[in-house]
Amino acid sequence: MSTESIAWPSTAAGSRSFVETLHEWVTTVDHKRLGILYIIYALVFLVIGGIEATVIRIQLIRPHNDFVSPQVFNRLFTMHGTTMIFFVVMPVLFGFANYLIPLMIGARDMAFPRLNAFSFWMTAFGGLFLYFSVVGANGLYGAGNAPDVGWFAYAPLTSQTFSLGHSTDFWTLALLVSGFGSIGTAINIVATVLCMRCPGMTLAKMPLFAWLNLVMAGLVILAVSPLTAAQIMLLVDRYLGGHFFDTQAGGSAVIWMHFFWIFGHPEVYVLVLPAFAFASEIIPVFSRKPIFGYPVMVGATVAIGFISMSVWAHHMFTVGMGAAANTFFVISTMAIAVPTGIKIFNWLATMWGGKIEFKTPMLFCIAFLFQFLIAGLTGVMLGAAPFDWQLGNSYFVVAHFHYVIVGGIMFTLFGAFYYWFPKMSGKMYSETLGKLHFWLFVIGFHLTFDFMHIPGILGMPRRIYTYEPGRGWDTWNLIVTIGVFFQAAGILVFLGNLIWSYFRGELADNDPWDAWTLEWSAHSPPPAYNFALIPTVKSRRPLWDLKHPDDPDWKYE
Amino acid sequence: MQLRGSNQWHFLGSQILVCVCCTAAAFADPASPFSPTNIFAPASTPAKSIFGLSLFVLAVTGAIFLVVFTLLLYSVVKFRKRKNDDGREPPQVYGSNQVELAWTVIPVLIVVALFMATARVIASVQKTARPDNAIEVVAIGHQFWWEYRYPGLGVVTANELHVPVSDDNQSSPTFIKLFSADTDHSFWIPRLAGKTDLIPNHPNSMWIDPHEAGIYLGQCAQYCGTQHAKMLLRVYVQPRADFDRWIQEQRQPATVSAASQGQRIFETTACINCHTVAGTVANGRFGPDLTHLMSRDTIAAGAAKNTPENLRQWILNPDTIKPGSLMPAMQLSGQDLEALTTYLETLR
Ligand code: HEM
Numbered sequence: 062m063s064t065e066s067i068a069w070p071s072t073a074a075g076s077r078s079f080v081e082t083l084h085e086w087v088t089t090v091d092h093k094r095l096g097i098l099y100i101i102y103a104l105v106f107l108v109i110g111g112i113e114a115t116v117i118r119i120q121l122i123r124p125h126n127d128f129v130s131p132q133v134f135n136r137l138f139t140m141h142g143t144t145m146i147f148f149v150v151m152p153v154l155f156g157f158a159n160y161l162i163p164l165m166i167g168a169r170d171m172a173f174p175r176l177n178a179f180s181f182w183m184t185a186f187g188g189l190f191l192y193f194s195v196v197g198a199n200g201l202y203g204a205g206n207a208p209d210v211g212w213f214a215y216a217p218l219t220s221q222t223f224s225l226g227h228s229t230d231f232w233t234l235a236l237l238v239s240g241f242g243s244i245g246t247a248i249n250i251v252a253t254v255l256c257m258r259c260p261g262m263t264l265a266k267m268p269l270f271a272w273l274n275l276v277m278a279g280l281v282i283l284a285v286s287p288l289t290a291a292q293i294m295l296l297v298d299r300y301l302g303g304h305f306f307d308t309q310a311g312g313s314a315v316i317w318m319h320f321f322w323i324f325g326h327p328e329v330y331v332l333v334l335p336a337f338a339f340a341s342e343i344i345p346v347f348s349r350k351p352i353f354g355y356p357v358m359v360g361a362t363v364a365i366g367f368i369s370m371s372v373w374a375h376h377m378f379t380v381g382m383g384a385a386a387n388t389f390f391v392i393s394t395m396a397i398a399v400p401t402g403i404k405i406f407n408w409l410a411t412m413w414g415g416k417i418e419f420k421t422p423m424l425f426c427i428a429f430l431f432q433f434l435i436a437g438l439t440g441v442m443l444g445a446a447p448f449d450w451q452l453g454n455s456y457f458v459v460a461h462f463h464y465v466i467v468g469g470i471m472f473t474l475f476g477a478f479y480y481w482f483p484k485m486s487g488k489m490y491s492e493t494l495g496k497l498h499f500w501l502f503v504i505g506f507h508l509t510f511d512f513m514h515i516p517g518i519l520g521m522p523r524r525i526y527t528y529e530p531g532r533g534w535d536t537w538n539l540i541v542t543i544g545v546f547f548q549a550a551g552i553l554v555f556l557g558n559l560i561w562s563y564f565r566g567e568l569a570d571n572d573p574w575d576a577w578t579l580e581w582s583a584h585s586p587p588p589a590y591n592f593a594l595i596p597t598v599k600s601r602r603p604l605w606d607l608k609h610p611d612d613p614d615w616k617y618e
Numbered sequence: 619m620q621l622r623g624s625n626q627w628h629f630l631g632s633q634i635l636v637c638v639c640c641t642a643a644a645f646a647d648p649a650s651p652f653s654p655t656n657i658f659a660p661a662s663t664p665a666k667s668i669f670g671l672s673l674f675v676l677a678v679t680g681a682i683f684l685v686v687f688t689l690l691l692y693s694v695v696k697f698r699k700r701k702n703d704d705g706r707e708p709p710q711v712y713g714s715n716q717v718e719l720a721w722t723v724i725p726v727l728i729v730v731a732l733f734m735a736t737a738r739v740i741a742s743v744q745k746t747a748r749p750d751n752a753i754e755v756v757a758i759g760h761q762f763w764w765e766y767r768y769p770g771l772g773v774v775t776a777n778e779l780h781v782p783v784s785d786d787n788q789s790s791p792t793f794i795k796l797f798s799a800d801t802d803h804s805f806w807i808p809r810l811a812g813k814t815d816l817i818p819n820h821p822n823s824m825w826i827d828p829h830e831a832g833i834y835l836g837q838c839a840q841y842c843g844t845q846h847a848k849m850l851l852r853v854y855v856q857p858r859a860d861f862d863r864w865i866q867e868q869r870q871p872a873t874v875s876a877a878s879q880g881q882r883i884f885e886t887t888a889c890i891n892c893h894t895v896a897g898t899v900a901n902g903r904f905g906p907d908l909t910h911l912m913s914r915d916t917i918a919a920g921a922a923k924n925t926p927e928n929l930r931q932w933i934l935n936p937d938t939i940k941p942g943s944l945m946p947a948m949q950l951s952g953q954d955l956e957a958l959t960t961y962l963e964t965l966r
């Protein structure tokens with residue numbers, strides 16, 4: 062098959078009917094199209110999860126508010142958490158990994174294109190299934206209703222006794238099904254990175270993006286499996302008379318916690334490593350310098366991968382594990398701050414002595430550095446077990462992990478959207494709208510999540526649908542809610558920018574950022590099968606070598 | 619909560635720390651800068667040990683923040699691309715082993731220091747043995763209220779925990795065993811101690827030794843179902859004599875009631891399946907013990923003040939006060955409701 066003859070089938074071409082186009086997208090096994098499907102799917106759920114968050118915050122804007130009932134509130138935070146983790150952040154990161162890894166390592170597709178499509182559709186089905194509970198889960202009240210057990214669904218709240226009807230089953234099955242998709246994609250990423258690199262690209266010469274996603278995929282395989290096992294055990298409990306977590310028949314609530322967090326903690330690194338991957342590509346290009354300390358960055362990534370498997374019970378400091386276990390999980394948790402810190406220092410050193418250009422992607426990455434620093438430090442506070450006895454399960458924890466997930470992951474993700482938009486769409490985005498989005502989001506983010514730490518310190522637990530006046534929480538909650546509207550405005554500008562630029566944006570050339578990795582040598586957008594000729598590389602920055610034949614990288618690496 | 623001499627420093631400390639978190643905005647709330655549930659206003663040894671550790675952790679993390687933030691700010695300003703840029707690439711630097719070594723070793727040392735301080739506090743709080751004079755309480759979490767039993771003293775009550783105050787000469791700590799009757803809960807009085815979960819089939823314990831009399835607030839800190847939000851905690855710390863008197867009163871069975879009409883209704887409706895009134899036939903255990911209901915300031919785990927109107931409202935339809943609570947509305951006639959409330963009001 063001649064690769065030149067396969068052009069990007071443009072939706073604007075008009076030669077295909079809508080049904081034909083739809084058929085092409087549904088049956089596609091192309092890594093770029095699947096990547097885009099993942100991304101669009103995640104954006105839809107981002108809007109849904111965002112609306113849920115907004116309703117939650119409106120309810121908490123003042124004490125004794127009754128915007129929604131307690132039952133609805135509990136469903137909202139369960140759906141919000143589950144949606145954001147499993148159906149927004151994970152798919153969108155898989156989407157970028159899918160789209161970019163083959164391009165970056167000079168491959169024509171992922172290792173297993175059909176597994177890739179299968180995985181996407183499993184994930185997609187999981188999300189739809191979760192939301193089908195809203196109409197399909199017959200519950201106590203006769204009508205359908207969504208799960209209300211919280212995103213970590215502690216036993217025995219999930220047992221038949223306390224969770225009547227089927228809402229918990231929808232939650233369980235949705236995660237089970239999308240979990241298969243995640244494992245499929247993870248296997249695919251590992252295989253692709255290990256086996257599909259172009260000639261010359263040794264492991265030590267592949268972009269950090271590929272390294273970080275490789276470790277991420279390894280963690281997915283290790284972490285999602287116990288979650289899947291636990292979900293099956295829960296189903297056995299609920300329908301086959303098992304007693305794993307059925308405390309009334311001698312089961313253990315604590316075992317569920319262990320199962321969940323041995324998934325849950327590595328999961329947070331599954332989410333953050335791809336964010337590191339974006340930062341590790343964007344910061345060098347806009348500082349005009351190679352990444353500082355590449356081997357150390359790789360080492361730190363692998364170290365994080367290993368250590369993150371041994372810290373799960375820091376989510377259980379208040380469970381009464383005994384002094385010895387608590388002490389162990391303190392040291393392992395704090396240990397993970399070291400490689401994480403090393404990464405921050407290396408990004409700083411990359412900027413040091415460079416010529417920093419404040420394009421939208423870079424702005425988001427700089428804000429990421431600042432926010433991730435704080436998130437790591439509040440993490441260390443929570444890692445000091447006695448401090449966690451106070452802060453755990455309070456709004457301080459909520460602020461901590463939103464600092465990581467929004468301030469860290471979402472920010473680099475927005476950076477990634479702007480950075481690779483020209484490659485994916487062939488159009489330039491609007492820099493003005495991009496900056497507007499950035500500033501709205503920065504303001505909103507800090508209003509919401511900076512001030513959210515304080516009610517936690519003042520004793521406000523999480524997951525309460527209302528609170529008493531006179532505890533000193535009112536003003537902070539008001540500010541927190543106001544911030545949400547800035548963030549929502551930012552998201553609207555962002556979506557508007559994507560849509561407007563897709564149809565009206567200027568044409569982008571192949572390498573708008575004067576960047577150095579292989580995806581920028583392909584067409585914008587790249588044709589099916591990416592490269593007519595498989596490239597050969599000699600260094601980590603093949604395009605730098607091309608642009609500076611007099612001073613190539615491979616002389617120094 | 620009022621300020622007392624020895625506590626002023628803690629309040630001051632907490633004020634400064636809150637400022638660290640939010641600088642100027644901390645002053646934007648002059649109406650209630652302090653909170654009855656402020657973790658930085660400890661009033662009992664476990665909370666104080668934690669507070670000491672948290673100051674250390676905050677100081678260390680604060681210092682790290684300042685250093686790294688300054689570096690970030692400096693590089694963003696100093697190394698920004700200038701207007702008159704010559705268009706050439708800056709010097710390409712690939713790394714430096716010495717620098718990497720430095721910023722690996724220093725964080726390792728910091729982590730070791732943090733770890734040792736933390737391990738000490740874990741041991742001091744978790745390994746304290748129960749002295750002989752300690753009061754023992756069994757706390758049982760229910761959806762969505764608290765049951766308290768004083769084994770040995772023969773007292774059973776609900777939602778409002780009474781403990782003696784410790785003074786400088788004599789500490790009289792209270793050791794609390796934590797059980798759950800249904801789902802997970804968590805016992806959290808921020809000014810007295812960190813939280814400990816109540817988990818079915820997994821008994822836990824904790825201790826407090828409050829140094830100041832007063833009422834300490836808190837609430838359930840582990841999601842336990844619909845009314846998790848209104849599962850409030852109140853701890854009454856009393857001088858020893860007052861505490862002993864309270865115990866004496868609570869040990870008594872219910873006084874034989876003059877309002878026999880109401881008692882009959884209580885004993886012939888489902889009330890007795892769920893509630894105990896010691897000295898009568900009512901011995902249900904699904905809901906709070908009502909023997910000394912009127913000795914409590916609040917009903918429904920702090921959700922409402924214990925006034926005749928609220929009581930009536932509660933019995934008529936608990937959902938209006940606490941939607942989703944596990945007490946059913948009993949569909950009583952106005953007359954019966956009146957008699958029943960009158961009866962309950964005799965349970966002092
Ligand atoms: C320096 C690194 C970090 C440390 C030391 C740290 C420490 C902790 C600790 C001790 C908790 C438990 C608090 C509690 O529930 O009582 C926690 C919660 C959490 N962290 Fe981190 N963390 C770090 C980084 C991260 C990262 C990178 C992410 C996400 C990508 C993250 C996401 C979360 C989430 C989602 C929770 C809350 C889970 C829940 O209760 O729903 N953290 N963190």
Ligand SMILES: [Cu+2]
Binds near residue numbers: 326
């Ligand atoms: Cu964790």
Ligand SMILES: [Cu+2]
Binds near residue numbers: 802803838840843849
């Ligand atoms: Cu609760």
